[in-house]
Amino acid sequence: MRGPGLARFGRALVDLLLPESGCVICGGPLPVADGGASAAAGSTQRAAFADAPSWEPEVCPACLHDIFARGETGGLDGLTSPTARYLDGVVTAGAYGGVLEKAVLRLKNTPDRRLARFLARLLSERLREGCLPGDWTAVVPVPLHRDRLRERGFNQAAVLGRELAGLLGTPAREDLCARVRPTPIQSGLSRQDRVRNLSGAFRLVRGLALPDAGEGRFLVVDDVLTTGATAAELARTLKAGGVAGQVWCAAVARATGRDAK
Numbered sequence: 001m002r003g004p005g006l007a008r009f010g011r012a013l014v015d016l017l018l019p020e021s022g023c024v025i026c027g028g029p030l031p032v033a034d035g036g037a038s039a040a041a042g043s044t045q046r047a048a049f050a051d052a053p054s055w056e057p058e059v060c061p062a063c064l065h066d067i068f069a070r071g072e073t074g075g076l077d078g079l080t081s082p083t084a085r086y087l088d089g090v091v092t093a094g095a096y097g098g099v100l101e102k103a104v105l106r107l108k109n110t111p112d113r114r115l116a117r118f119l120a121r122l123l124s125e126r127l128r129e130g131c132l133p134g135d136w137t138a139v140v141p142v143p144l145h146r147d148r149l150r151e152r153g154f155n156q157a158a159v160l161g162r163e164l165a166g167l168l169g170t171p172a173r174e175d176l177c178a179r180v181r182p183t184p185i186q187s188g189l190s191r192q193d194r195v196r197n198l199s200g201a202f203r204l205v206r207g208l209a210l211p212d213a214g215e216g217r218f219l220v221v222d223d224v225l226t227t228g229a230t231a232a233e234l235a236r237t238l239k240a241g242g243v244a245g246q247v248w249c250a251a252v253a254r255a256t257g258r259d260a261k
Helices: 001-019 037-047 061-069 081-087 099-109 115-131 146-152 156-168 191-198 229-240
Strands: 089-095 138-141 177-179 200-205 219-223 247-252
Touching: 037 089, 061 089, 061 099, 081 089, 081 229, 089 099, 099 115, 099 156, 099 219, 115 156, 115 247, 138 156, 156 219, 177 229, 191 229, 200 229, 219 229, 229 247
Parallel strands: 089 247, 138 219, 219 247
Antiparallel strands: 177 200
């Protein structure tokens, strides 16, 4: 079994092992409204998000504690890619590792909307904590090349981007940019090789007008940020195509060294 068939089998197996009623990351029990410690844990989770009280816990207290213990790792400082200058800002949910690493790997293997919704909530809260209002022109998921999309069956950045766009009240524009050539996996490459690897990898789709390009603010969405080369190349493509406003990146996790994707 190869290709999309294997991917579909893997997703079905993961969904069987991690039922809908359990923690979206580890499959463990979720807080219940029993008036005890688990109910208090659920209230703590709801209080951490601006869209409570409508939100119900999707992650167990242990996983949530691990995520929040890692803190926010956004900002342009520390991005080693020389093209990072094309980004105007960065927001992440935390450092790559532990629970966030599990979440990223799960999202790569299955288009789990519950997991994507939870991760999108984390990112929207990071944006809110940074006092960034929700007047984004568009959310732009990092595109996959058609060959990799055919092999995987879905684009995890697009799954996440749709959920985040819904929370921000702005369109998810998967049609703005295309990945025009397959690029080797970034893991293990030097920062210079990452830039060379991605140079010219994206282009604007012909015939599509950029919305509010003059004053707009675009949010590039990816699962992992390392040197910033991927998001920066997409930002460069947008700006070369006429975006005079800001281009930010929102990623689930920030990786360094051997943890880089």
